[in-house]
Amino acid sequence: MTPTGTSKIPDILTKYRADILTDWTRQQLENTAMRRGVLRESDVTEQSGEFLNAFAEAVGAGNLTDLRGEKWDAVREVLAAVSRSRAKKGFTPSETAMFVFSLKQSLLTRLRAEIGDDTDAVASEGWTVNTILDRLGLFTTEIYQKGREEVILRQQQELMELSTPVVSLWENVLALPLIGTLDSARTQVVMESLLQAIVKSGAAIAIIDITGVPTVDTLVAQHLLKTVAAARLMGADCIISGIRPQIAQTIVHLGVDLGDVITKATLADAFALALQRSGMMVASVKGRS
Amino acid sequence: MPVIRDELMQVRASDDIVRVRQMVRALAVELGFGLVDQTKIVTAASELARNTLDYGLGGTTLMEVLEENSRIGLRITFEDNGPGIADIDLAMTDGYTSGRGLGLGLSGAKRLSNEFTIESRVGEGTRIAITRWKGR
Ligand SMILES: Nc1ncnc2c1ncn2[C@@H]1O[C@H](COP(=O)(O)OP(=O)(O)O)[C@@H](O)[C@H]1O
Ligand SMILES: [Mg+2]
Numbered sequence: 001m002t003p004t005g006t007s008k009i010p011d012i013l014t015k016y017r018a019d020i021l022t023d024w025t026r027q028q029l030e031n032t033a034m035r036r037g038v039l040r041e042s043d044v045t046e047q048s049g050e051f052l053n054a055f056a057e058a059v060g061a062g063n064l065t066d067l068r069g070e071k072w073d074a075v076r077e078v079l080a081a082v083s084r085s086r087a088k089k090g091f092t093p094s095e096t097a098m099f100v101f102s103l104k105q106s107l108l109t110r111l112r113a114e115i116g117d118d119t120d121a122v123a124s125e126g127w128t129v130n131t132i133l134d135r136l137g138l139f140t141t142e143i144y145q146k147g148r149e150e151v152i153l154r155q156q157q158e159l160m161e162l163s164t165p166v167v168s169l170w171e172n173v174l175a176l177p178l179i180g181t182l183d184s185a186r187t188q189v190v191m192e193s194l195l196q197a198i199v200k201s202g203a204a205i206a207i208i209d210i211t212g213v214p215t216v217d218t219l220v221a222q223h224l225l226k227t228v229a230a231a232r233l234m235g236a237d238c239i240i241s242g243i244r245p246q247i248a249q250t251i252v253h254l255g256v257d258l259g260d261v262i263t264k265a266t267l268a269d270a271f272a273l274a275l276q277r278s279g280m281m282v283a284s285v286k287g288r289s
Numbered sequence: 290m291p292v293i294r295d296e297l298m299q300v301r302a303s304d305d306i307v308r309v310r311q312m313v314r315a316l317a318v319e320l321g322f323g324l325v326d327q328t329k330i331v332t333a334a335s336e337l338a339r340n341t342l343d344y345g346l347g348g349t350t351l352m353e354v355l356e357e358n359s360r361i362g363l364r365i366t367f368e369d370n371g372p373g374i375a376d377i378d379l380a381m382t383d384g385y386t387s388g389r390g391l392g393l394g395l396s397g398a399k400r401l402s403n404e405f406t407i408e409s410r411v412g413e414g415t416r417i418a419i420t421r422w423k424g425r
Contacts, residue, residue, distance in 0.1 A: 181307050181310075214310075214331075215310055215328075215331055215335055216332070217335040217336050217339070218336060218390060218391045218393045218394050218397060219335075219339060219390070221391065222390065222391050245325075246325045246327075246328040246329075247328065249328075249329075250328050250332045250401065253329065253397060253400045253401050254332070254336075254393050254397035254400070254401070255393045255396065255397055255400070256393060256397075
């Protein structure tokens with residue numbers, strides 16, 4: 001790579017800033033023609049301007065190799081903001097990386113115009129430009145990926161809350177139908193929403209239905225036992241329903257002691273028991289069957 | 290023993306445990322395991338994968354389909370380079386936990402499997418293999 005002090009890139013960035021910005025912006029708008037309406041020209045110009053300022057400063061500071069270093073903080077910040085906003089707008093990772101890649105052409109054109117007679121210099125400076133912009137382009141895809149992961153995480157959390165509804169089956173009888181895996185984070189949410197509902201409704205019986213939980217291992221059993229114990233402290237008895245025969249067998253093999261927790265094969269069985277305990281009964285009305 | 294198929298999975302985060310369970314279940318279903326056998330091997334795998342993550346500080350899960358004298362089996366091997374287990378008998382005791390579990394994972398996984406082997410060296414890691422044969 002070109003020795004820092006002798007690189008012409010900082011000069012070119014300063015001298016031709018306006019031209020480069022115009023070229024680059026135009027090129028981006030052409031590249032992303034299909035996205036018109038999503039990407040406003042004024043935004044592109046602003047983002048590109050910010051990037052050029054930060055870029056010129058970093059290059060001027062002299063370190064052309066350590067792009068993860070402090071001197072390049074501002075550049076990476078601008079890129080991160082651009083990637084995130086484009087990821088949100090539904091751009092693909094390569095469309096996002098084009099933000100940086102598309103700068104190559106106008107920058108290399110100016111470079112050639114400025115030092116065109118010195119072919120060695122053009123080659124080496126061109127290589128520098130290519131390397132730096134390639135790496136910065138990859139950086140945008142990294143950030144893009146992270147942004148996507150954040151979106152997925154958020155959706156998971158939303159789903160987590162959605163999938164733990166506490167329903168009131170009858171006066172004093174609550175039911176918590178659990179669906180899916182019961183790992184750490186979700187169990188906490190489940191437990192809290194049930195306890196809150198017990199306090200709010202003053203329910204005497206809570207049915208935890210695990211028909212939709214595919215695997216009951218010792219961790220799930222432990223969470224269930226804790227929930228039952230906590231509910232009891234709030235004044236509600238729990239019935240665990242949806243214990244299919246294969247689950248019952250497995251629990252026995254694991255050696256888990258469910259103690260005095262009442263279990264039922266189906267939610268219907270649990271509901272019948274809950275009604276009975278509350279002094280109700282379900283009867284058919286004669287002559288109406 | 291002829292291995293007719295294998296799958297290797299990483300266990301580095303709690304999501305991976307879910308994936309291990311799903312993979313074990315899919316294999317067990319594909320091999321024609323009954324519902325009880327499926328549930329047993331999936332549950333045992335869930336226990337051991339979680340130990341790999343929680344105590345072994347992450348590792349791998351190898352699933353192998355075995356065929357021997359025309360019977361079909363599923364062997365799952367959990368391996369980590371964690372701290373190892375100093376006293377295996379103690380670790381295998383019902384109710385023993387060095388963390389905050391129920392202390393029933395290792396012993397329970399053994400009861401849920403047809404074959405169970407455990408090797409561990411302090412400072413080097415742990416390898417546990419379970420096998421469940423179809424229809425036994
Ligand atoms: N892969 C492992 N590496 C190190 N120690 C382990 C490993 N697996 C299990 N152990 C030890 O064995 C103990 C018992 O494990 P287990 O029966 O699954 O119960 P629990 O997970 O509830 O603690 C653990 O508390 C831990 O001390
Ligand atoms: Mg365990």
